[in-house]
Amino acid sequence: MRNRPTPRAVVAAATAAIAIGALTACGDDASGAAPDKLNVVAAFYPLQFVAEKVGGDAVHVNNLAKPGAEPHDLELNASQVAQIVDAKVVLYLKGFQPAVDEAVEQQGGDRAFDVSTAVPLLGPSAGHSHEGEEHEEESGGKDPHVWLDPTRLATIGEKVAERLGQADPDHAADYTARAAALRSDLDTLDKEYAAGLKTCERREIVTSHAAFGYLADRYDLEQIGITGLTPEDEPSPRRLADVAAEAREHKATTIFFETLVSPKVAETIASEVGAKTAVLDPIEGLQPDSSDDYFSVMRKNLAVLEPALGCTA
Numbered sequence: 063m064r065n066r067p068t069p070r071a072v073v074a075a076a077t078a079a080i081a082i083g084a085l086t087a088c089g090d091d092a093s094g095a096a097p098d099k100l101n102v103v104a105a106f107y108p109l110q111f112v113a114e115k116v117g118g119d120a121v122h123v124n125n126l127a128k129p130g131a132e133p134h135d136l137e138l139n140a141s142q143v144a145q146i147v148d149a150k151v152v153l154y155l156k157g158f159q160p161a162v163d164e165a166v167e168q169q170g171g172d173r174a175f176d177v178s179t180a181v182p183l184l185g186p187s188a189g190h191s192h193e194g195e196e197h198e199e200e201s202g203g204k205d206p207h208v209w210l211d212p213t214r215l216a217t218i219g220e221k222v223a224e225r226l227g228q229a230d231p232d233h234a235a236d237y238t239a240r241a242a243a244l245r246s247d248l249d250t251l252d253k254e255y256a257a258g259l260k261t262c263e264r265r266e267i268v269t270s271h272a273a274f275g276y277l278a279d280r281y282d283l284e285q286i287g288i289t290g291l292t293p294e295d296e297p298s299p300r301r302l303a304d305v306a307a308e309a310r311e312h313k314a315t316t317i318f319f320e321t322l323v324s325p326k327v328a329e330t331i332a333s334e335v336g337a338k339t340a341v342l343d344p345i346e347g348l349q350p351d352s353s354d355d356y357f358s359v360m361r362k363n364l365a366v367l368e369p370a371l372g373c374t375a
């Protein structure tokens with residue numbers, strides 16, 4: 063009898079439990095989604111960017127790749143798999159992140175949208191090749207880095223709008239309108255690139271991994287990737303020597319490295335050929351606590367490319 067709680071205490075405890083339950087429902091379930099928003103999972107940053115631009119305040123987007131982590135080799139934990147299970151739309155790029163491909167195959171069903179179906183992917187050897195040289199033969203797959211061409215990303219935005227509209231017909235017109243606005247902003251960026259890279263002393267870019275095939279394709283550059291399509295590929299001494307020779311041949315002043323992987327290999331080649339290093343960001347993910355977005359990083363990349371290639375506006 064002594065331990066029976068008073069009615070007042072029971073009400074207080076119940077109220078507290080309801081409050082905790084409410085908090086949990088808002089912010090702490092696997093998806094983190096608000097109940098009135100369309101719950102979207104994006105497999106890495108550029109897809110998060112597109113989903114948020116196109117979805118606006120009608121969607122809640124979870125990015126599976128954590129800021130500051132290189133997304134190619136993403137491993138999924140149980141709560142990330144739960145996010146995929148809970149999502150109404152899952153945006154991924156087949157062939158880019160094997161762990162995501164596997165989870166989507168098992169859990170994604172028809173909620174998953176492979177954005178590579180929106181734009182034809184280039185082969186790995188698109189970009190630089192000299193007769194008699196071996197390039198990228200270690201990777202037989204397609205080049206996934208399609209977001210580095212703003213016009214292709216705009217097409218992905220329109221397809222994402224269709225998918226969001228199918229999952230959430232009430233907002234379909236809004237998604238379509240926002241995708242058109244995104245297309246317009248990406249076209250502006252595209253024109254800046256075309257103008258900035260129109261007249262240059264050099265068109266070869268030596269990059270740490272071969273992430274810039276679509277940028278090269280769109281703006282008539284020649285990519286010389288030190289490693290292949292994934293950053294983990296270790297370049298052989300032979301490959302390093304070849305790249306150094308090409309860098310010299312093309313009078314490269316700058317060897318590019320990227321934000322999420324070690325600059326060591328780029329620095330080795332730069333010191334060998336007497337070039338500088340600079341960041342050219344493949345926008346596979348943002349740095350933690352970054353205030354950047356796709357547009358600001360693309361414009362930083364252009365500002366680095368113009369002087370490195372000796373371009374005159």
Ligand SMILES: [Zn+2]
Nearest residue numbers: 273291292293
């Ligand atoms: Zn990459």
